[in-house]
Amino acid sequence: MNRRTFLKSIFSISACTGLCGFYDFAAAEDISRAVDEKDLKDYLHRMSNFDKSQPDDIILDKNELRLLKSSLNRLRRVQRTVGFGNFCVLSFDDAIKFGRNYSSIGRFTKQELDFLDNTFHFDAHDYGFYGEKPVTRLTASIKRKDLIKIPRTGNFLYRGDPHSKYLEIRKELGKQVYLTSGVRGVVKQFILFLSKAAANGGNLSLASRSLAPPGYSYHAVGDFDVGEKGLGAANFSASFAKTKTCSKLREHGYLQLRYPENNLLGVRFEPWHIKV
Numbered sequence: 620m621n622r623r624t625f626l627k628s629i630f631s632i633s634a635c636t637g638l639c640g641f642y643d644f645a646a647a648e649d650i651s652r653a654v655d656e657k658d659l660k661d662y663l664h665r666m667s668n669f670d671k672s673q674p675d676d677i678i679l680d681k682n683e684l685r686l687l688k689s690s691l692n693r694l695r696r697v698q699r700t701v702g703f704g705n706f707c708v709l710s711f712d713d714a715i716k717f718g719r720n721y722s723s724i725g726r727f728t729k730q731e732l733d734f735l736d737n738t739f740h741f742d743a744h745d746y747g748f749y750g751e752k753p754v755t756r757l758t759a760s761i762k763r764k765d766l767i768k769i770p771r772t773g774n775f776l777y778r779g780d781p782h783s784k785y786l787e788i789r790k791e792l793g794k795q796v797y798l799t800s801g802v803r804g805v806v807k808q809f810i811l812f813l814s815k816a817a818a819n820g821g822n823l824s825l826a827s828r829s830l831a832p833p834g835y836s837y838h839a840v841g842d843f844d845v846g847e848k849g850l851g852a853a854n855f856s857a858s859f860a861k862t863k864t865c866s867k868l869r870e871h872g873y874l875q876l877r878y879p880e881n882n883l884l885g886v887r888f889e890p891w892h893i894k895v
């Protein structure tokens with residue numbers, strides 16, 4: 620059984636057990652029993668090498684890669700124009716408007732728009748990503764009045780449960796812990812996902828093992844990431860699992876993870892990601 624067939628069989632089982640969206644250990648055991656042990660071992664081996672290219676990964680051809688890069692560069696120019704914080708919550712329509720109104724960005728071409736549209740509507744299960752898709756509209760927008768800006772982080776959180784949870788974590792764990800990534804709209808998720816793919820020769824499957832494709836990220840609806848001060852970019856790596864902050868998060872019961880270790884959703888272990 621090749622990886623895609625194997626993952627499809629996992630998905631059909633997980634869809635009925637309700638595994639997607641949260642981790643259910645009983646369901647995971649059912650799945651482990653239902654799939655061949657060797658296939659499961661293969662899958663786990665591939666996931667422990669999530670940042671490497673795998674034999675049946677989906678990789679863009681030369682023309683598509685060129686389009687990916689021009690779309691990505693235009694999105695980067697939008698980000699420079701509107702600022703990092705605002706870009707996190709910018710809608711697709713607004714990104715297009717900025718392109719139209721600022722000559723320093725330039726209009727998105729028809730081909731770029733088609734590329735972004737197709738990428739958004741592509742079924743990520745084919746990449747090997749088995750998470751749910753909480754945002755199904757490319758043009759979904761986020762209301763500013765629902766957000767609160769978190770000082771000195773450049774990030775926003777939704778008012779209500781996500782913000783309360785963040786304050787609670789800071790109160791219990793101290794100021795060493797801080798918000799590393801909050802609300803991310805579709806456009807922000809695009810820039811992250813496409814940057815990862817561009818840095819890896821247009822390998823969309825590889826990108827999806829670290830970053831949810833646009834539409835599939837729970838950052839759009841409330842989840843957020845935390846890190847430990849001083850750790851920088853390593854907050855998004857396995858090193859975070861060894862920090863005091865991470866063990867305290869676990870002790871205090873905050874690690875009800877969206878993507879736990881050895882998850883069957885095709886996503887690397889993310890102990891910094893707080894599910895709301």
Ligand SMILES: [Zn+2]
Nearest residue numbers: 843844892893
């Ligand atoms: Zn996250």
